[in-house]
Amino acid sequence: MLTKELITELKNKGNESLQLLIDKQKDSKSIAFILESLGHLPQNFDGDFLIPLLKHEHHQVRLLAVKNIGKLTDEKFLPYLYQMIDNETNTSVKREVVSAIGRMRNPKNKEVLYKILQDKDPKIVCQAIRALLVFENDKEVEQHLKPLINHPNEMVRSVIYRQFFGNSNHSQNSTLPHAQTYDFLKNVVVNGDVLEVLKYVPNESVHLTFTSPPYYNARDYSIYPSYQAYLEFLEAVFKEVHRITKEGRFLVVNTSPIIIPRVSRSHSSKRYPIPFDLHPYLVKNGWEFIDDIIWQKPDYSVKNRIGGFMQHRKPLMYKPNTVTEYLMVYRKETSKLIDWNIRSYDKETIEASRVPEGYEKTNIWKIDPCFDKVHSAVFPVELCKRVIQYYSFKGDLVFDPFAGSGTVGKTAKLLGRKFFLTEKDTTYFEYMKSKDKPSLLQEDNTKFMSLTEFVNFILP
Numbered sequence: 373m374l375t376k377e378l379i380t381e382l383k384n385k386g387n388e389s390l391q392l393l394i395d396k397q398k399d400s401k402s403i404a405f406i407l408e409s410l411g412h413l414p415q416n417f418d419g420d421f422l423i424p425l426l427k428h429e430h431h432q433v434r435l436l437a438v439k440n441i442g443k444l445t446d447e448k449f450l451p452y453l454y455q456m457i458d459n460e461t462n463t464s465v466k467r468e469v470v471s472a473i474g475r476m477r478n479p480k481n482k483e484v485l486y487k488i489l490q491d492k493d494p495k496i497v498c499q500a501i502r503a504l505l506v507f508e509n510d511k512e513v514e515q516h517l518k519p520l521i522n523h524p525n526e527m528v529r530s531v532i533y534r535q536f537f538g539n540s541n542h543s544q545n546s547t548l549p550h551a552q553t554y555d556f557l558k559n560v561v562v563n564g565d566v567l568e569v570l571k572y573v574p575n576e577s578v579h580l581t582f583t584s585p586p587y588y589n590a591r592d593y594s595i596y597p598s599y600q601a602y603l604e605f606l607e608a609v610f611k612e613v614h615r616i617t618k619e620g621r622f623l624v625v626n627t628s629p630i631i632i633p634r635v636s637r638s639h640s641s642k643r644y645p646i647p648f649d650l651h652p653y654l655v656k657n658g659w660e661f662i663d664d665i666i667w668q669k670p671d672y673s674v675k676n677r678i679g680g681f682m683q684h685r686k687p688l689m690y691k692p693n694t695v696t697e698y699l700m701v702y703r704k705e706t707s708k709l710i711d712w713n714i715r716s717y718d719k720e721t722i723e724a725s726r727v728p729e730g731y732e733k734t735n736i737w738k739i740d741p742c743f744d745k746v747h748s749a750v751f752p753v754e755l756c757k758r759v760i761q762y763y764s765f766k767g768d769l770v771f772d773p774f775a776g777s778g779t780v781g782k783t784a785k786l787l788g789r790k791f792f793l794t795e796k797d798t799t800y801f802e803y804m805k806s807k808d809k810p811s812l813l814q815e816d817n818t819k820f821m822s823l824t825e826f827v828n829f830i831l832p
């Protein structure tokens with residue numbers, strides 16, 4: 373009977389005993405079992421019995437034979453592996469072949485690995501990249517790898533970006549430790565156009581941005597010459613937000629498709645899918661897509677669109693009531709893992725920032741909307757609470773470029789974070805400032821400033 377013990381015993385006896393054992397097997401499964409059970413192979417191990425298996429009809433046997441060859445760094449196997457690069461049809465096996473060649477760490481293999489970089493399977497290309505990266509600080513290797521930053525496949529581009537471009541334009545711009553930020557941004561509200569204000573905000577100073585941009589022509593505060601102009605305005609804002617965001621930190625954007633009512637009975641209304649149209653602009657500018665969260669409102673709280681359909685039930689006339697909005701979650705692209713971000717905080721802060729029980733487990737958040745006597749589109753505090761608790765630590769700086777009534781700031785403060793807000797409209801700015809509105813914003817050291825005051829405040 374085939375057992376692991378028997379295989380280990382024969383392995384210690386050498387090549388011929390294993391050859392005999394394999395010859396005796398009638399099915400591929402048993403051969404695969406033998407190959408899988410070989411475990412560690414000493415460098416002087418004679419693996420000749422593996423060579424015929426490289427042409428075995430079953431791909432699993434070929435794969436395991438290659439894997440074992442990869443454990444040996446013997447150059448004599450190279451011609452066989454090279455042959456497989458040209459002839460092997462199974463991608464997993466081919467990937468294993470590239471990995472085996474890579475494990476040999478033999479500079480002779482560089483030429484063949486360069487050739488594999490042209491493979492049409494991106495996973496195989498990535499494997500070849502990995503194999504080439506063992507030749508550290510090798511200029512010739514770099515010359516072959518760097519152009520792959522323009523590879524059509526995003527996985528390949530990302531590996532190259534991380535390796536060669538990832539660290540160059542990130543943290544070196546920042547003079548502050550990750551968990552810290554500038555005092556002159558803490559608990560500050562500036563009355564001004566966000567694009568003007570951000571000109572004075574240093575790189576990498578914000579830990580989290582949560583915002584709801586103005587709607588496209590849906591309310592009086594948001595008149596843009598065209599939808600394209602609107603998207604380009606948002607692109608410019610989120611590009612700046614990217615610059616001032618700390619490495620690997622988050623941006624959460626609340627939007628939803630909006631409807632522009634018809635101008636007359638002979639026209640139809642038009643729906644603009646803002647979250648979907650904005651997404652490519654964000655990704656293009658270095659925001660990595662992380663999650664889509666649906667904010668679901670109760671049926672009774674939204675405009676009735678289904679009325680007309682309910683009467684006649686004519687197909688094509690169907691218009692469901694829209695009870696959802698999107699919270700699109702992005703992270704500033706980085707080669708660092710989230711763990712790196714977390715390790716930038718001390719134990720006490722991590723402990724104090726632990727998300728309490730009762731947190732939301734799905735990406736559908738059922739929250740009632742909030743209505744306000746002055747501002748027509750305010751965030752519910754509960755929505756802000758979740759975003760701030762899930763995506764920031766105590767003491768962090770939370771930014772809202774389109775502050776409105778200041779809900780993000782108020783909630784940030786409530787949760788032991790600092791806030792930085794910009795709001796263009798003086799009425800809303802004054803509203804945030806007003807003494808008669810019971811709000812945390814007015815407590816202690818919140819600074820309300822015009823753009824000029826802000827500039828004088830930060831520039832010595």
Ligand SMILES: C[S@@+](CC[C@H](N)C(=O)[O-])C[C@H]1O[C@@H](n2cnc3c(N)ncnc32)[C@H](O)[C@@H]1O
Nearest residue numbers: 565566586750751774775776777779795796797
């Ligand atoms: C959807 S509202 C945000 C409401 C906010 N989330 C709240 O809880 O009150 C968008 C806000 O962006 C402001 N805004 C529009 N364009 C702006 C710009 N260029 N710079 C700064 N604020 C702007 C509008 O005046 C409006 O108050």
